[in-house]
Amino acid sequence: MKKITLVLVAGIFLITLGGCKKKEKVKVIPPAAKQVAKTGEEVKEKPIPKPVVQEESIEDMSLEEINRKGYLQRIYFDFDKYDIREDQKPILIKNAEWLKAHPTVKILIEGHCDERGTEEYNLALGEKRAKAVRDFLISLGISPDRIKIVSYGKSRPLDPRHNEEAWAKNRRAEFVIIAK
Amino acid sequence: MRKIFLLLALFPLLLAQQEITIRIRGGIPAIRIAVPPFKIKAYTDQGKAAAREIEETFRADLAFSRVFEPLSRDLLALVKDTNPDKPDLKAWESVGASVVFMGKVEERGGQLRFTGKLYDARTKGFILGKSFFGKAKFRRLMAHRMGDELLKYFGQIPIFTSKIAFISDRDGNRELYIMDYDGMNQVRLTYTKGMEMLPAWSHNGEMVAYTSFRRGSPSLYIRFIYQGKDKLVAQGGSNITPDFSPDDKLLLYSSSLPGNYEIFLYNLRTEQRRRLTYSYGSDLSPKWSPDGEKILFSSDRSGSPQLYIMDKNGKNPRRITFQGSYNASPDWAPDGDRVVYVSRVMGRFNLYILYLSTSQVIKLTSGMAMNENPCFSPDGRHIVFSSNRSGRYQIYIMDYDGKNLRQLTSRGNNLMPSWQKINHRR
Numbered sequence: 001m002k003k004i005t006l007v008l009v010a011g012i013f014l015i016t017l018g019g020c021k022k023k024e025k026v027k028v029i030p031p032a033a034k035q036v037a038k039t040g041e042e043v044k045e046k047p048i049p050k051p052v053v054q055e056e057s058i059e060d061m062s063l064e065e066i067n068r069k070g071y072l073q074r075i076y077f078d079f080d081k082y083d084i085r086e087d088q089k090p091i092l093i094k095n096a097e098w099l100k101a102h103p104t105v106k107i108l109i110e111g112h113c114d115e116r117g118t119e120e121y122n123l124a125l126g127e128k129r130a131k132a133v134r135d136f137l138i139s140l141g142i143s144p145d146r147i148k149i150v151s152y153g154k155s156r157p158l159d160p161r162h163n164e165e166a167w168a169k170n171r172r173a174e175f176v177i178i179a180k
Numbered sequence: 181m182r183k184i185f186l187l188l189a190l191f192p193l194l195l196a197q198q199e200i201t202i203r204i205r206g207g208i209p210a211i212r213i214a215v216p217p218f219k220i221k222a223y224t225d226q227g228k229a230a231a232r233e234i235e236e237t238f239r240a241d242l243a244f245s246r247v248f249e250p251l252s253r254d255l256l257a258l259v260k261d262t263n264p265d266k267p268d269l270k271a272w273e274s275v276g277a278s279v280v281f282m283g284k285v286e287e288r289g290g291q292l293r294f295t296g297k298l299y300d301a302r303t304k305g306f307i308l309g310k311s312f313f314g315k316a317k318f319r320r321l322m323a324h325r326m327g328d329e330l331l332k333y334f335g336q337i338p339i340f341t342s343k344i345a346f347i348s349d350r351d352g353n354r355e356l357y358i359m360d361y362d363g364m365n366q367v368r369l370t371y372t373k374g375m376e377m378l379p380a381w382s383h384n385g386e387m388v389a390y391t392s393f394r395r396g397s398p399s400l401y402i403r404f405i406y407q408g409k410d411k412l413v414a415q416g417g418s419n420i421t422p423d424f425s426p427d428d429k430l431l432l433y434s435s436s437l438p439g440n441y442e443i444f445l446y447n448l449r450t451e452q453r454r455r456l457t458y459s460y461g462s463d464l465s466p467k468w469s470p471d472g473e474k475i476l477f478s479s480d481r482s483g484s485p486q487l488y489i490m491d492k493n494g495k496n497p498r499r500i501t502f503q504g505s506y507n508a509s510p511d512w513a514p515d516g517d518r519v520v521y522v523s524r525v526m527g528r529f530n531l532y533i534l535y536l537s538t539s540q541v542i543k544l545t546s547g548m549a550m551n552e553n554p555c556f557s558p559d560g561r562h563i564v565f566s567s568n569r570s571g572r573y574q575i576y577i578m579d580y581d582g583k584n585l586r587q588l589t590s591r592g593n594n595l596m597p598s599w600q601k602i603n604h605r606r
Contacts, residue, residue, distance in 0.1 A: 108396075118508045118522055118529070118552060119378065119596065120421055120434075120478070121485055123398075124441050124462040127418060150397055151418060155354065155375065 058102060058180055071098050072107065072175035075133065076168065079114070082128035084136050092133065095175060096140040106179035109133050111151040112158075114167035119153055126151030133173045148178065210249035211334060214277035214301070215239060216261055219284045227287035230316040234285050234294050237323035240362065241340045246561050246579055247331060251277055265297075273301040281330070291315060294322045298330065308333050320364060337514070337559040342600045344564055345379040345388045346575055350592030356390055356403065361557070361599070363575075363588030369403055378553075381600035382424040388598070389413065389422035389431060400433055402448075413446055414453070421465045425472050426603045432456075432466035432475060443477055443494070456494030465509055468492075470516045476500075478508045478521075487521060487534075501534065503541060509553055513560040514601070518580075520544070520554040520563055531565060533580070544582040553595065556580075558602035564588075566595035 058066050072095045075088040084092065099105060111126030111133075130149035138144050159166035218235040222228040242248040259271045265282075272280045280299045285292060293313040300307050310329045312322040321341070328338030345358045351368070356376045359366040370376050374394030381388055388403045400419040402411045413422075417437035424431055431446040438455070441462040446453045457463040461481030468475060473492055478485050482499070485508040490497035501507040506524035513520070519534045531544040531554045545551045549569035556563055557577075564577045573593040578585040588594075 115550065116524070116527060116529075117506075118485075120464045121462065121480070121508055123418060123420060124436070124464065124480075127436055128440075148396075150393075152375075155377070 058105075061180075063177060063180060066177050066180060072177070074172050074174045077129055077171040077173070079116070079167070079171065080125070082111075082125060082132050084132055089136075092136050093140065096137050096142055099137070099142050099146070102180070104180060105177055106146045106148070108148045108150060108176040108178045110156075110174040110176060111149065112156060112170060112172050112174065113154045114170040115154045115157065115162065116167065117154065119155075122153035123151050126153050129171075129173050211247060212251060212276055212278045213242060213248045214251045214256060214259070214272050214275070214280045215242065216256055216259070216267075216280070216282065219282075220286075222285065222287040222292075224287065226316060227292065230292055230319040231285035231287065234292070234319050234323045235283060237320050237362075238283065238296075238326055241324060241327035242330075244362070244562075244584070245327070245331065245336075245339075247334060247336050251275065267299055269299055269301050269304045272299075277301045279307065283326075288313075292319060292322065294326060296326050296329075298333070320360065324360070331559075337602055339558050339562075339602070342558050342602065343381070343385065344575070344588070344597050344599050345381050345390075346566075346589070346594055346597040347377055347379065348589070348592050348594045350594070354593075356388065357594075358388070358405070359588070361577075363586075366589070369405070378420050378422075378596050380422045380424060380598045382428045383426060383601045383603040384428050385600050387424070387428070389424065389433070391418075391420045391422075402431075414444070423465075423467050424601075425468050426470065426601075427472065428603075432468065434462075434464045434466065436462075443475070456490075457497075467510060467512045469512055470514050476510050476512050476519060478510060487519065500536065507532075511555045513556045513580075514558065515560050518556075518560065520556060522552055522554065531563070542581075544578070553597060555597055555599045557599050562599075564597040564599045566597060 073091050075091050076085070078085060099107070109130045111128070111130035113122040113126050117125060127149065130151055134147045134149055137147060157166070157170040158172070159169045220228065220231040222231045239250060242250050255275045258275050259268065261268050261271065267280050267282055269280060278301055280301050282297045284295045291313050293311060295311040297306065298308040299305065308329065310326060312325050314322060324340035327340040331338045339361060342361050343358050344361055345356065347354050348357050353373055354375045354377060355368055355372070356370040356379055357366055357368050372392055372394040374392055377391045379388050379390035386405055388405060390401060390403065391398045392401050398418040398420060399412060400414040400422055402413055404411070413431065414433060414435055417435050419433055419435045422431050422433040429448055431448060433444055433446065434441045435444050440460065441464050442455055443457040443463045443466045444453050444455055459479060459481040461479045463477055463479045466475050466477040474489050475492055476487065476489050478487055484505045486499055487501040487507050487510050488497045488499050504523045504525055508522050510519050510521040517535055517537050519536060521532055521534065522529055523532050528548060529550045529552060530546060531551050533542045533544060547569060549567050551565055551567045554563050554565040561580050562577055563580060564575060566573050566575050573595040574587050575589045575594045575597045576585055576587050
């Protein structure tokens, strides 16, 4: 009876641990869990059999590939503003959750602007946007050490056209993963 | 019926003539100069072509200057004068010339010699003689040097050999380039594959300060043009909008290192720096006054970008723009009285000039396109700027009153021009 409890406790322990580290992997590896329970050793040390991993792990991917996957979604801003819009906050919360699940990842936040400002003031505005995003992530518990910021002003528009639709797309903060 | 037709045909002619006689150029009456066809002694096709280019370049410089008013070809054709050593000055005076320039280009042993003689058509005296020689590849430089000699003789700042620094993405990413004032000889200076922006010429024509993203965040560098070397001047935060003092010993710039953009002063010799502004806004685009005593800059400390002038130690800032809610990217004219800047009115970005002595504001450009980063020529008679009026960003020059617009670039996007300043007080 005692033994069974121990196994159960250890199993739960493992699931919780694993859940923190990498949610997607845990659900599919009960066989490994039993193994760990017997020895009581650290979970992440154990090799995970490849075939049962159904979702990709960022450890096997290059930074370029990770960035192409778009785990972290960009957010948008209002004209001439740098405060985080209410409708954009859920995106940042999701991004923060992902960052918590991948604690070794470091990011660069890029601030961008639409073309309706001078080069100089758009550089300043883009920097304020990047800082606002950084501060919001820090408030959600992400360490400042993991975040760098840069402003590109209006030099890298997503949409080169000169209309409201394009401008709305170009006022944004992008997330680039720079270390995994 | 015939009479009316004749009148109609004459009317534009009369108007045109009237305009010529009353036109005032850049504060001084333009000097009416006769430049009869050059005497060309060249033996090779290359030499002939180079000689013709010297003549065309020289003519274009004079026509551009707004100091001189070259006589039209029609008027030139009225006087048959081919002896450069003994021009018929009486005849030239009779067609309205004040001065006469007799040019000669000779090809000698693989080199070209450009000789010019300037005569006074009124007093019938010889004014100035000058000769330049060199390889054919320096043909344009010879023409510009001759033009500069004429400007100097009439007490004007020599601008024809001045250069313009700018940013172009013609090869894929934004890099630093320089070119002659007339758009020729475009040379790429950086190959960083990062991003370069917002260059500023020194007065001695040997340095360009600029911002580079080559290490990720925007740092400030000085490029020593003729050594091909870079010196890192400011890093940490974003460092942009440099400006050399009239003696080239001090550099103003803006840095976001304190948390928002503030203006700093960097000493090129001691490498020490001093913070000059302490405000909650973004203080950007500092520009020395021509006498080096004041600093013009833009700040959104009042809520939106406006222009300010402060003492060179950062004290006594006072706001100078009160029209419009977005005034930025200023440049100070060499006369110290005019400021050119970008203003956003109804969502459009146009160039304006503010006269500090009278607070008068004059609009220079119009239309839907963006017009940005205006910069005065060394003599204050012309303005270089970038605009996307033709689709992509290109560099344009125009006169101080908005006339004679010319496009200087065409490949890729070309923007953020800086026209070399010349310190004539030295």
